[in-house]
Structures are given as C-alpha cells and as structure tokens.
Amino acid sequence: MPGGLAVIAGLAGGPALAQQEAQAPLATTIGIIFRPQEAPASYDAEAVPEDEGVAGARMGIADDNTTGRFMKQSFALEEKPLATPDADPVAAAKELVGKGIRYLVLTLPADQVLKVADALKGTDAVVFNAGAPDDRLRGADCRANVFHVLPSRAMLTDALAQYLTVMRWRKLFLIAGPTEADKGYADAVRNSARKFNLKVTADKPWTFGPLAKARGDTPTRAEAMVFTRGLDYDMAVVADEEGDWGDYVPYRTVDPRPVGGTQALTPTTWSPVLETWGAAQAQNRFKRMAGRLMRPLDYQAWVAVRTVGDAVTAKKANDPGTITPFLTDPAFGLPAYKGVQLSFRPWDHQMRQPIIVVQPKSMVSVAPEQGFLHQRTPLDTLGVDLPETTCKFP
Amino acid sequence: MGRTVGAGWGALALTTWLASSLPAFAFTAYVTNEKGNSVSVIDTTTMAVTATWKVGRRPRGVTLTKDGKELFVCASDDDRIDVLDTSSGKVVRSLRSGPDPEQFILAASGNPLYVANEDDSQVTIIDIEKNKVLAEVPVGVEPEGMGLSPDGTILVNTSETTNMAHFIDTKTFQVIDNVLVDARPRFAEFTADGKYLWVSAEVGGTVSIIDVAARRVIKKITFKIPSVNDEAIQPVGIRITKDGSKAFVALGPANRVAVIDAKSYEVQKYLPVGQRVWQLAFTPDQKQIFTTNGTSNDVSVIDVEAEKVVKSIPVGLLPWGVAISPN
Numbered sequence: 001m002p003g004g005l006a007v008i009a010g011l012a013g014g015p016a017l018a019q020q021e022a023q024a025p026l027a028t029t030i031g032i033i034f035r036p037q038e039a040p041a042s043y044d045a046e047a048v049p050e051d052e053g054v055a056g057a058r059m060g061i062a063d064d065n066t067t068g069r070f071m072k073q074s075f076a077l078e079e080k081p082l083a084t085p086d087a088d089p090v091a092a093a094k095e096l097v098g099k100g101i102r103y104l105v106l107t108l109p110a111d112q113v114l115k116v117a118d119a120l121k122g123t124d125a126v127v128f129n130a131g132a133p134d135d136r137l138r139g140a141d142c143r144a145n146v147f148h149v150l151p152s153r154a155m156l157t158d159a160l161a162q163y164l165t166v167m168r169w170r171k172l173f174l175i176a177g178p179t180e181a182d183k184g185y186a187d188a189v190r191n192s193a194r195k196f197n198l199k200v201t202a203d204k205p206w207t208f209g210p211l212a213k214a215r216g217d218t219p220t221r222a223e224a225m226v227f228t229r230g231l232d233y234d235m236a237v238v239a240d241e242e243g244d245w246g247d248y249v250p251y252r253t254v255d256p257r258p259v260g261g262t263q264a265l266t267p268t269t270w271s272p273v274l275e276t277w278g279a280a281q282a283q284n285r286f287k288r289m290a291g292r293l294m295r296p297l298d299y300q301a302w303v304a305v306r307t308v309g310d311a312v313t314a315k316k317a318n319d320p321g322t323i324t325p326f327l328t329d330p331a332f333g334l335p336a337y338k339g340v341q342l343s344f345r346p347w348d349h350q351m352r353q354p355i356i357v358v359q360p361k362s363m364v365s366v367a368p369e370q371g372f373l374h375q376r377t378p379l380d381t382l383g384v385d386l387p388e389t390t391c392k393f394p
Numbered sequence: 395m396g397r398t399v400g401a402g403w404g405a406l407a408l409t410t411w412l413a414s415s416l417p418a419f420a421f422t423a424y425v426t427n428e429k430g431n432s433v434s435v436i437d438t439t440t441m442a443v444t445a446t447w448k449v450g451r452r453p454r455g456v457t458l459t460k461d462g463k464e465l466f467v468c469a470s471d472d473d474r475i476d477v478l479d480t481s482s483g484k485v486v487r488s489l490r491s492g493p494d495p496e497q498f499i500l501a502a503s504g505n506p507l508y509v510a511n512e513d514d515s516q517v518t519i520i521d522i523e524k525n526k527v528l529a530e531v532p533v534g535v536e537p538e539g540m541g542l543s544p545d546g547t548i549l550v551n552t553s554e555t556t557n558m559a560h561f562i563d564t565k566t567f568q569v570i571d572n573v574l575v576d577a578r579p580r581f582a583e584f585t586a587d588g589k590y591l592w593v594s595a596e597v598g599g600t601v602s603i604i605d606v607a608a609r610r611v612i613k614k615i616t617f618k619i620p621s622v623n624d625e626a627i628q629p630v631g632i633r634i635t636k637d638g639s640k641a642f643v644a645l646g647p648a649n650r651v652a653v654i655d656a657k658s659y660e661v662q663k664y665l666p667v668g669q670r671v672w673q674l675a676f677t678p679d680q681k682q683i684f685t686t687n688g689t690s691n692d693v694s695v696i697d698v699e700a701e702k703v704v705k706s707i708p709v710g711l712l713p714w715g716v717a718i719s720p721n
Contacts (some may be wrong), residue, residue: 021598063535063555063556065533066515066535066536066553066555066556067534067553067555067557067558068558069532070534070558070560070572071557071572104409217624273509278578279557281494281512281513281536281554284494284513285513310557313574314574333577333598334577335555335557335577335578335597335598335599336553339597339625339628339647340597340625341577341597360517365437376690377624378623378627379625
C-alpha cells in the first residue's frame with residue numbers, strides 16, 4: 001500500500017526528530033545588497049563579473065530549496081543592487097525590511113555595512129557581512145545584529161603566518177599599499193607576525209602606483225625593482241587588496257624570494273583549484289549555473305544564504321527570534337566544503353573556518369596547520385580569540 | 395602460507411577445510427582508483443594485486459553482480475557506469491547512469507541498480523538488463539550514500555549538503571520520508587534484520603542509528619581518539635556483520651577504523667589503517683574487511699575476528715571504493 005504510506009509520511013512531515021505536528025509551508029526570503037561593478041578596462045583577463053557575489057547567493061537559494069522541498073520550506077532571493085558603488089545602502093535595506101525580509105546579505109565595504117546595521121537597530125533583522133574583512137567590524141565597531149561569514153583580515157594573515165611557521169620562513173618583508181584596506185591588511189600582518197613569532201625585518205610603503213595594471217609596453221619602473229635591494233627576508237608579503245600592484249612584485253625582487261599576502265601565495269576562502277571536501281561538486285554546480293568559475297565573494301554569499309537555510313531547516317522556523325540565537329548555539333554547524341563544520345564565535349559573531357592558502361594554480365596548504373592547538377577548537381587559533389576581543393555586545 | 399599453489403580445486407578445498415581460520419576461498423577484491431582511472435584487482439588469499447584495469451574517468455562507487463561475473467564501476471566524470479567482465483577485465487558495456495554517478499546499490503534480485511547522481515540532486519533507477527532508466531527520483535543536494543533494506547522494499551539515499559536520509563519506496567519510486575542527520579551524510583547501511591539504519595556524517599563526526607519503522611534517530615555514536623583532533627574524525631564507510639554483533643566505521647583523515655559493538659553502540663577500539671580511509675567491504679565469509687585509504691594509496695586488510703590489521707596493499711592513485719566477489 002504505497003499510496004497509504006505516502007499519505008502517512010505527508011502527515012508525519014519531515015524529520016522524525018521534530019516534535020511538531022503537520023507543518024504549514026514555510027517561505028523565507030533573503031535579501032542581498034551589492035554594489036554594481038564598474039565597467040572593466042578595454043581588456044582585462046580576469047575582469048570582475050557583474051554578478052560577483054550575487055551568483056553565489058543564487059546557488060545558495062537553489063541549495064536551500066533542494067533541501068527545503070523535503071521540509072515544506074521554500075526560499076527566495078530579493079536582489080538589490082545599489083545605484084552607484086558608494087550610494088547609501090540604508091534606503092535599500094529599509095525597503096527590504098519593509099517587505100518583511102529579515103535576513104540581509106551584504107557584499108559591501110565596512111562603512112556601508114555599519115550604516116545598514118545601525119539603521120536596522122531596533123528591528124529583528126539580521127545582517128550577514130559577506131564582503132568586508134575589516135577587523136574593526138569584529139572589534140570596536142562590532143554590532144549585535146551583524147554576523148560575519150567571511151574571515152577577518154586577522155584570520156587571513158594568521159593563516160599565512162601559520163604556513164610560514166611550518167616552513168620556517170621567519171623573516172618577512174612587508175610592502176603596504178596606500179589604501180585604508182591595505183593599511184588594515186598590513187596591520188594584520190604585523191599582528192600575526194607577533195602572534196606567531198615571525199619577524200618583520202623590512203616594512204615599506206608601495207609608492208610606485210598600480211604597476212600590475214600597466215601594459216607590457218610600459219617602460220619598466222627600475223626604482224620599483226631596486227627598492228627590494230639590500231634587505232634580509234624570507235618572503236615578501238604584499239598588502240594590496242585592490243590588486244593594483246601586488247602581482248608586479250613576484251619575479252621582480254632583487255633577491256630571489258617568494259611572495260605572498262594579497263597576491264601570489266594567498267590566504268583566502270575559495271579558489272577554482274579547491275576540489276577536496278566535496279568542493280569539486282560545488283565548483284561544477286556553480287559553473288553550470290553562472291557560466292563562470294566561482295570566486296571568493298560568490299562562496300561567501302553562498303555561505304551566508306546556506307547559513308540561513310541550514311538554520312531554518314534545523315529549527316523548522318524562520319523568525320529571527322528563533323534563528324538568531326541558534327546561530328551561536330553549539331548545535332549550529334554548517335558544512336561548507338572545508339572538511340569541518342563552520343560555526344559562529346559568540347563573542348564577535350565571526351564565523352570560524354579553515355582558510356586555504358593557495359597560489360593561482362594550486363592549493364598549497366590549509367590553516368589551521370597541524371600542531372596549532374587550542375583548548376576550544378584549532379579553528380580558534382585563527383583571528384581574535386575571546387580573551388583579546390574588543391567587541392562588546394549590549 | 396604453506397599451501398601448495400596450483401594443486402587444483404580438490405587440494406585447495408581440502409587445505410582450506412583443514413585450516414578453517416584462513417579465508418575459505420580465494421575471493422577477489424576490486425578497488426576503484428579515483429585519480430588513477432583504474433580498478434586494482436586483489437587476490438584476497440595472497441593479498442597481492444593481480445591486475446590493474448583501465449576504466450572511465452574518476453571511478454568511485456563499485457559493486458558486483460551476485461555471481462561475481464560482472465563488475466559495475468561509476469565513471470563519475472564520464473557520466474556513465476562501466477560494466478566489466480571480471481574474467482577478462484574488459485569494459486563490455488556502459489549503463490546510462492545520469493550525470494555524475496557516485497555510489498550505487500544493486501537490488502538483491504540482481505536488478506535494478508539504484509544510482510546516486512551527485513551533481514544532479516537525484517537518484518536514478520536503472521534496469522541493467524535493458525539499460526533503461528526506470529525512474530529519476532529528486533533528492534537533496536549532493537546525493538551519495540545508498541542503502542537497501544534487506545527485503546528490498548526501501549531504498550535510502552543520503553544527501554551530503556541537505557543532511558538527510560531520504561527513504562524511497564522501491565515500488566513507487568516516491569520519497570516517503572526524510573530524516574535529518576548530522577552534517578554531510580556519506581553512507582547508509584541497514585542491519586541484516588532490517589530494523590535499523592546506520593548513517594555516517596562526515597563533517598558532523600557522528601553515526602546516527604535510525605529506527606527504520608519509526609524513522610527516528612534513536613542513537614548517535616560519537617568518537618574520541620587520544621592525540622587525534624575531533625575535526626579529523628570524519629566517519630564515512632560503515633559495515634555491519636550479518637550476525638549483527640560488530641560494526642566497522644571508517645573515520646577518514648583520523649586514519650582509523652572504529653570497531654563498534656553493534657548491540658550496545660559502544661566503540662570497542664580504533665584500528666590504525668592507511669591515510670584518509672573511506673570505504674569498507676567484507677569478504678563474503680566476513681572473515682576480513684578491506685579498507686580504501688585515499689591519501690596513502692593503499693588498502694588495509696582487517697581480520698574481523700581478531701580485530702587486527704593484518705596487511706596493507708599498495709593500489710592505484712586515490713583508492714575510493716571496494717567490492718569483493720565470491721569467486
């Protein structure tokens with residue numbers, strides 16, 4: 001009597017762990033606010049795609065729905081591009097919340113994240129920061145209604161520092177770019193060096209402009225090459241988050257030394273070369289859906305959307321009153337192609353996660369490295385730990 | 395082993411009868427090498443690789459017909475299942491598996507074959523005689539583990555990203571229920587009496603025991619190994635003895651196989667095997683269990699009674715699955 005079986009199953013609903021009676025369909029809409037991409041240069045081999053980030057969120061919704069259909073749950077994405085990159089995101093956020101949306105994914109810089117978070121204070125809406133690595137958002141400027149799915153700069157540079165420790169490359173030549181982001185990254189490198197007992201033996205600003213974007217027929221900038229002369233170091237660490245000049249440094253240092261940081265050997269969340277822990281499936285699924293390779297911002301937006309989906313599936317509810325406390329509950333753990341579950345640190349809402357260390361064509365390592373131990377989880381060897389946090393939630 | 399080689403069937407049978415603690419017959423183990431695009435063939439008596447056969451790209455799931463004459467291999471990147479004649483080692487035909495077949499299970503009657511299509515969120519059911527797709531059943535994201543109840547009426551598929559065990563009626567091909575388990579379920583194994591289903595959760599680090607009739611998780615087995623990070627304990631393959639006394643669970647990068655009292659659900663011991671151990675298979679007499687160790691490119695052989703690793707056999711690149719034939 002298969003027909004009868006199906007009816008019984010329908011009434012009993014989904015997972016047997018549930019103690020609830022028949023479930024009503026549960027619909028959840030997740031909003032995403034993102035910046036429009038500026039038109040690329042006439043030729044850019046790896047131009048930033050227009051749908052960077054948002055394509056990952058779309059895949060996350062598809063995955064949420066594949067799961068949700070067994071639970072009578074459905075998920076939808078409301079996409080809200082800003083008119084210009086620096087436009088005020090508050091109107092967009094308020095519009096989404098006005099429609100009843102309670103989960104907002106932002107692929108925006110820190111200042112815009114803070115504006116949205118502060119504008120939504122007093123509502124029960126939750127913000128997922130998928131684009132801003134700034135440590136201050138997890139420290140002095142932390143907000144109780146913001147969860148950070150991407151690693152902080154401190155976590156990224158700690159991952160690189162752990163790898164350098166394993167390799168015994170202890171002397172760093174730090175080259176910092178001119179932007180605020182670059183200064184933040186350089187500060188994180190200095191902190192990681194202290195934390196892992198490495199030495200910054202040379203520390204210089206980059207003053208030669210966006211040479212990585214120069215053309216092949218541009219005259220070689222000799223002074224950019226000689227400024228690496230006469231230094232004692234094992235690795236040059238570049239801090240260039242915009243990708244303006246970091247790729248100019250490898251193979252142009254006076255002494256033959258490897259390069260890492262924001263370019264060359266990079267600590268990051270995602271790379272097309274990642275295939276372990278089931279990542280190959282996600283790469284293929286993304287390529288089929290978006291027609292291109294998955295980028296870190298795509299992955300981070302996917303993690304944010306899957307975080308909401310996973311929590312709604314587990315709790316069989318979608319109200320922030322139920323979902324938000326669950327995110328920092330030990331029972332929450334998101335599988336996200338990193339071999340271990342990702343979870344949120346209660347003290348600053350930063351997602352714990354392994355960080356891959358890659359060069360453009362190959363995976364080199366993954367942090368936490370073997371032997372870096374922590375009383376809670378090795379993942380907490382990356383970034384700011386509970387005793388050091390400057391974040392205070394009300 | 396002090397046995398006359400090539401003494402003919404009579405002598406062989408006599409010898410094995412005398413030494414009954416040894417494997418009763420020379421079984422053959424087939425190991426798929428995910429990155430080697432090959433199958434390593436192992437004689438379970440000599441514990442040596444006797445042949446290496448070329449198959450399609452990214453071979454993972456592997457199983458045999460009941461008579462051991464045909465070997466089925468999921469050629470995941472070729473979107474097909476290769477069928478090999480075990481007497482010649484040649485691919486004799488390919489089955490239309492649907493995209494990216496990863497694991498499958500053959501009905502006790504020998505037909506049909508139930509296939510998990512990892513990239514496509516579905517289970518494909520194939521009539522292997524007619525090479526015809528009987529049904530495609532939508533399931534969760536990244537379906538992988540496949541278990542069949544001993545009476546053949548219920549098929550269970552686990553979906554790695556959806557974190558569920560989907561119960562499928564094998565007559566109607568409908569999903570009749572879903573049970574949430576821990577993160578990244580990789581494998582589903584029924585007990586021989588059909589009452590319980592064991593499901594491993596690779597990222598969750600647990601094995602859930604599901605009461606099949608109630609479709610409810612009644613117990614979660616957790617693992618603790620001194621000097622091994624909890625994060626490295628990633629359960630994948632599960633095998634339970636026919637008498638229901640012992641279960642073996644492969645623990646991935648913990649490089650151990652857990653031996654569990656299948657009645658009390660207590661972990662008895664952890665056997666050190668090769669690196670990143672994923673899949674397991676008993677010899678037909680259940681005296682030995684073979685493990686595939688992906689990172690160390692070898693197979694470990696465990697003596698089931700003694701609960702000891704007795705041999706490690708080098709195979710091809712990234713061994714994934716293992717199936718053992720009665721002949």
